[in-house]
Amino acid sequence: MTRVVTRPGPAAAPGGADEYADEYVELRRHGLRYACRVVGGTAAVGDGPTADTATTEPLLLLGGALQDMYSWPRLERRIASRTRLVLIDLPGSGTADDLPAEQGFDVLAQAAVHALDHLGLRRVNLLGASYGAPIAYRIAQRHPERVARLLLAGAAHRVNDPMAALMRDTVQHLESASAHPGDSPAGPGDSSAGPGDSPADLWPGPGDYADRLADCLVNRDEQHRVRQSAAVRRLLTRQCLRITRREALRNAACHRRLLDGELLPPGGIRGVTTLVFTGEHDHTTTARQNRDVAATIADSTLLFLREADHMAHLERDTEYAELVLRFLHDLPLDGLPYCTPPEHPAPGPGTGPAPVPATRCPAA
Amino acid sequence: MTFEQVKDILTTAGGLPAVPITPEASLPDAGVDSMALVVLSLQLEDRLGLEISEDDLAAAACVRELAELVDRRAEARA
Incomplete structure (x- = not known):
């Protein structure tokens, strides 16, 4: 089923010329229900006439673990006037059915490709951010002919020690507190809140979890060098404190997936022009970790957004969007004042991920 | 606080485009997202000492x- 609404663009007065379409598309694969939005352009999905008015291929955005298809309004507004943007609630996120923890990134990548098939999109640009990066990586590796350009934002071969410790604690606590340890969060489509849904019912100290998560995602040591650091930290903390039991259990499933060994399959990527980037002060996926990922991709560029960390899409949203748009339009990335100079890590024989240092995470 | 002062905070500190921010625009139509509300709340506290929650x-x-x-x-408060 597809529903279409029209929304004002980023710089448009209501009713103005920059209004764009926002289509909601329901999806189903192997009994799991999920959904996506196609935003931008003037109409419909597929490689049809509206593609001619776009300035690059549509962009499929695969976001982070705590996000859904409404979590990127700022990038959405800035991209939608240039090309269509596909935002998706893959199984286990947003409005979608739950996905058992034992179903990993391969299943999520297959679900994303199924969405492209359903939309009739033969070739897209692909942005995988954080938790979305291992999904995007798999799609580009296995279906390079379908990916015009790949962007990986905050990518790593494996979760670093402080985040892994937080995730293990979270999973252990939630599953020990659950009536059915190891079960998926809820039955399909059961999103209702009920007894036991409040953060106080989930955690002995919900603020502790929120603080620890914020410490792992926002670089407190460099907060004076990171734009909007205080606001992003507060936003994350508020979201954590409002988490429902179902959402918490979903997060635990995400955590299990992330803790399950290597995030990226071996073999690298060939034949897809790729940009790997994150904030220069990212301590969730460090510069070294992102560089290691870029070194597995034959045609990759690596750079870092200045005055930002892992949450760069919120801290420097304007520059983040400009960088994405420049890459999507094959414009030079040299000399951008908000980025470090581009690097081109060369993949070599036997190149693999380096050991991950134990990045300090103050409250973890 | 005037509309223009709120608009100034949302555009300069909140990073929102100015054009959609009109007096009668709903918050979604004006581009006011959860991040902008956090920034506005922090700015009101810093500039005026007013604590108004995002909710x-x-x-x-x-x-x-x-x-x-x-x-x-x-x-x-006065």
Whole structure:
């Protein structure tokens, strides 16, 4: 089923010329229900006439673990006037059915490709951010002919020690507190809140979890060098404190997936022009970790957004969007004042991920 | 606080485009997202010493009502 609404663009007065379409598309694969939005352009999905008015291929955005298809309004507004943007609630996120923890990134990548098939999109640009990066990586590796350009934002071969410790604690606590340890969060489509849904019912100290998560995602040591650091930290903390039991259990499933060994399959990527980037002060996926990922991709560029960390899409949203748009339009990335100079890590024989240092995470 | 002052915070500190921010625009139509509300709340605290939660700010029907809310809270404190 597809529903279409029209929304004002980023710089448009209501009713103005920059209004764009926002289509909601329901999806189903192997009994799991999920959904996506196609935003931008003037109409419909597929490689049809509206593609001619776009300035690059549509962009499929695969976001982070705590996000859904409404979590990127700022990038959405800035991209939608240039090309269509596909935002998706893959199984286990947003409005979608739950996905058992034992179903990993391969299943999520297959679900994303199924969405492209359903939309009739033969070739897209692909942005995988954080938790979305291992999904995007798999799609580009296995279906390079379908990916015009790949962007990986905050990518790593494996979760670093402080985040892994937080995730293990979270999973252990939630599953020990659950009536059915190891079960998926809820039955399909059961999103209702009920007894036991409040953060106080989930955690002995919900603020502790929120603080620890914020410490792992926002670089407190460099907060004076990171734009909007205080606001992003507060936003994350508020979201954590409002988490429902179902959402918490979903997060635990995400955590299990992330803790399950290597995030990226071996073999690298060939034949897809790729940009790997994150904030220069990212301590969730460090510069070294992102560089290691870029070194597995034959045609990759690596750079870092200045005055930002892992949450760069919120801290420097304007520059983040400009960088994405420049890459999507094959414009030079040299000399951008908000980025470090581009690097081109060369993949070599036997190149693999380096050991991950134990990045300090103050409250973890 | 005037509408223009609220708009100034949302554009300069909140990073929102100016054009959609009109007095009668709803918060979604004005581009006011959860991040912008956090920034606005922090700025009101820093500039005016006013503590207004994001939930209270989000309840405003339009940008003009945001400014009126700030005024009411400032008067109540005085």
